[in-house]
Amino acid sequence: MIAVHTVEEIRAAEKALMAQLPAGALMQRAVAGLVTVCARLLDGVYGARVVVLAGAGSNGGDALWAAARLARRGAHAQAFLLAPEKAHAEGLAAFRAAGGRLVEPAGAADALAEADLVLDGILGIGGRGGLRGDAALLAGLLRAGRTAGAVVAVDLPSGVDPDTGETPGAHVIADHTVTFGTGKAALVVDPAAAAAGVLHPVDIGLEPYLPEPRLTVLDDADVAVLLPDPGRESDKYSRGVVGVLAGSGQFPGAAVLAVGGALHGGAGMVRYAGPESVATEVRARWPEAIAGLSPDAVGRVQAWTVGSGLGDGRGDDVHAALGAGLPVLVDADGLRWLPERFTGPAVLTPHAGELARLLGVERAEVEARRLHHARQAAQRWNAVVLLKGSTTVVAAPDGRVRVNPTGTSALASAGTGDVLAGLAGSLLAGGLSPFDAGSVGAYLHGLAGRRAAASSGYPSAGDALAELPGVVRSLRGVVGGG
Numbered sequence: 073m074i075a076v077h078t079v080e081e082i083r084a085a086e087k088a089l090m091a092q093l094p095a096g097a098l099m100q101r102a103v104a105g106l107v108t109v110c111a112r113l114l115d116g117v118y119g120a121r122v123v124v125l126a127g128a129g130s131n132g133g134d135a136l137w138a139a140a141r142l143a144r145r146g147a148h149a150q151a152f153l154l155a156p157e158k159a160h161a162e163g164l165a166a167f168r169a170a171g172g173r174l175v176e177p178a179g180a181a182d183a184l185a186e187a188d189l190v191l192d193g194i195l196g197i198g199g200r201g202g203l204r205g206d207a208a209l210l211a212g213l214l215r216a217g218r219t220a221g222a223v224v225a226v227d228l229p230s231g232v233d234p235d236t237g238e239t240p241g242a243h244v245i246a247d248h249t250v251t252f253g254t255g256k257a258a259l260v261v262d263p264a265a266a267a268a269g270v271l272h273p274v275d276i277g278l279e280p281y282l283p284e285p286r287l288t289v290l291d292d293a294d295v296a297v298l299l300p301d302p303g304r305e306s307d308k309y310s311r312g313v314v315g316v317l318a319g320s321g322q323f324p325g326a327a328v329l330a331v332g333g334a335l336h337g338g339a340g341m342v343r344y345a346g347p348e349s350v351a352t353e354v355r356a357r358w359p360e361a362i363a364g365l366s367p368d369a370v371g372r373v374q375a376w377t378v379g380s381g382l383g384d385g386r387g388d389d390v391h392a393a394l395g396a397g398l399p400v401l402v403d404a405d406g407l408r409w410l411p412e413r414f415t416g417p418a419v420l421t422p423h424a425g426e427l428a429r430l431l432g433v434e435r436a437e438v439e440a441r442r443l444h445h446a447r448q449a450a451q452r453w454n455a456v457v458l459l460k461g462s463t464t465v466v467a468a469p470d471g472r473v474r475v476n477p478t479g480t481s482a483l484a485s486a487g488t489g490d491v492l493a494g495l496a497g498s499l500l501a502g503g504l505s506p507f508d509a510g511s512v513g514a515y516l517h518g519l520a521g522r523r524a525a526a527s528s529g530y531p532s533a534g535d536a537l538a539e540l541p542g543v544v545r546s547l548r549g550v551v552g553g554g
C-alpha cells in the first residue's frame with residue numbers, strides 16, 4: 073500500500089522527527105536517497121553532466137546537496153538559481169565547495185540541452201499556484217524536449233499542487249520523481265500524477281510520526297486480503313446474490329456485460345431484471361443467470377447493480393431497486409434517478425461527464441479537480457463515489473480515498489464500465505463494504521484490462537471480462553480458485 077499524506081501532516085511529522093535529530097540530519101537522509109537514485113539512472117557518475125534547477129526553499133537545498141555529492145564523485149555539476157539571493161545557504165555552499173558552477177540565465181538553455189540529468193528542485197511541498205517567470209520558461213524547455221537527459225523531480229514535479237493533484241499553472245514534467253517520507257496526492261492523482269514519471273519513494277524515518285493516511289493506493293497484497301473468500305460452508309445464497317438492473321432494447325449488450333462482470337465478482341448467483349428480449353440475450357450468453365422482468369419479479373438479492381445501458385426509461389424499476397433497503401451500485405443512466413441522499417450502503421460509478429452533470433459543473437472542471445469533485449459528491453449523496461478515468465478515484469463520505477493504480481487506457485472503450493458495475497455490485501453482494509467493493513472492483517478491472525491489452529492489443533470490454541477469472545486466481549494465489 074502506498075500511504076499519502078497532506079503537507080500539513082508531513083510538516084508536523086518532520087517537526088517531531090527533527091526534534092530528535094541533529095540539525096540538517098533529515099535533509100541528509102533525503103539527499104542520500106536522491107543521490108542513490110540519480111547514480112542508478114546515470115550511466116556512470118564520473119563525467120556526467122548534471123544540471124540543477126534550484127528554487128528558494130529546502131527543495132532547492134536537497135537538489136544542491138545532491139549535486140554536490142555527485143560532483144564529489146566526478147560529475148560536472150551546474151546550477152541555475154531561480155532566486156539567487158534566497159537560495160538554500162548550506163546547500164549552495166556545499167555545491168560550490170564540491171566544484172559546482174552557477175549558470176547565468178542566458179546559458180540555461182544550452183546547459184539543459186547538454187545535460188545527462190536534470191534535477192528539478194524548484195519547488196517541493198512548499199509550492200503553491202504553478203510556476204512563474206524563469207521557472208515557467210525552464211519547465212517549458214524541458215517539456216519541449218530540450219534536454220536529452222533524465223528529468224528527476226525532487227519530492228514532486230515543481231508547480232503541481234501537492235495535496236490535490238491539480239495543476240494550477242506551468243509545471244515540470246519529470247521522468248522520475250524521488251519522493252521523501254510518504255506519498256503526496258500529486259504523485260497519484262491526475263492530472264498532476266501524469267507529470268511525476270516513475271516514483272522512487274525514499275524512507276526518511278517519518279512513518280512513526282505520521283497519522284493513519286486518509287488517502288491510500290492499494291497493492292496486490294491489500295486486494296488479496298479484501299477479496300471475498302468462499303469458505304467450505306458457503307452455498308450460492310450465502311456467497312451473496314446480486315441483482316442486475318441494466319440494459320435495454322437499445323443497449324442489450326450492457327446487460328450481457330454487467331451480468332458477466334457480476335458472475336465474476338464472487339457472488340453466488342446473479343439475477344437479471346429486464347425486458348424479455350434482453351433477458352434472452354443474457355441467458356444465451358450466461359445460462360447460469362436467472363432472469364425476471366422487474367426487481368420485484370426476480371426474487372431476493374443482497375445487493376443491486378443499477379443503471380448500465382438502461383436508456384431513458386424504467387424509472388419505476390430503478391426506484392424499486394434503490395428503495396429496497398439493500399446495498400446498491402448505481403452506474404450510467406441510473407445516476408439520473410438518485411435520491412436526495414442515500415441512507416444505506418451505496419456506490420456511484422460516474423465518469424467525469426456524468427459527475428459533471430450531477431454536480432452542475434463543466435466536465436473539464438471535474439477532470440482538473442478529480443479528488444475535489446469525487447469527495448464533494450461522496451459527501452453530497454452520502455455514497456462512495458468511484459470516479460472513473462485516467463486515475464480512478466474512490467471517495468468515501470467520511471473523507472477516505474483510494475486511488476486505483478491498475479488503470480489503463482486499454483479500458484477506455486465502450487462496455488468496460490458495464491463490466492465494472494457488475495463486478496463491483498457482485499463484491500457488494502458478497503459482503504464487501506461500498507468502499508472496499510468500489511476499490512477492489514476498480515483494481516481487478518484494471519488488471520483484467522492490462523492482461524487483455526497484453527494479449528490482444530486493443531481489447532474489447534469482453535476481452536477484459538474474459539481475463540477476470542485469471543486475475544482473481546493469481547491474486548488469491550490458488551490455481552483454480554476456492
Ligand SMILES: NC(=O)C1=CN([C@@H]2O[C@H](COP(=O)(O)OP(=O)(O)OC[C@H]3O[C@@H](n4cnc5c(N)ncnc54)[C@H](O)[C@@H]3O)[C@@H](O)[C@H]2O)[C@@H](O)CC1
Nearest residue numbers: 086098099102129130131195196197198199200201202227
Ligand atoms: N523539512 C525537512 O526537514 C525536509 C524537507 N525536505 C525538502 O523540503 C521541501 C520543502 O521545502 P520548503 O518548505 O522550503 O518549500 P519549497 O522548497 O517547496 O518552496 C520554497 C518556497 O517557495 C515559495 N513558493 C511557493 N510557491 C511558489 C511559486 N509558485 N513560485 C515561486 N515560489 C513559490 C514559498 O515561499 C515556499 O516556501 C520538501 O519538498 C523536500 O524537498 C527534505 O529535505 C526532507 C526533510
Ligand SMILES: [K+]
Nearest residue numbers: 192195226230
Ligand atoms: K521539485
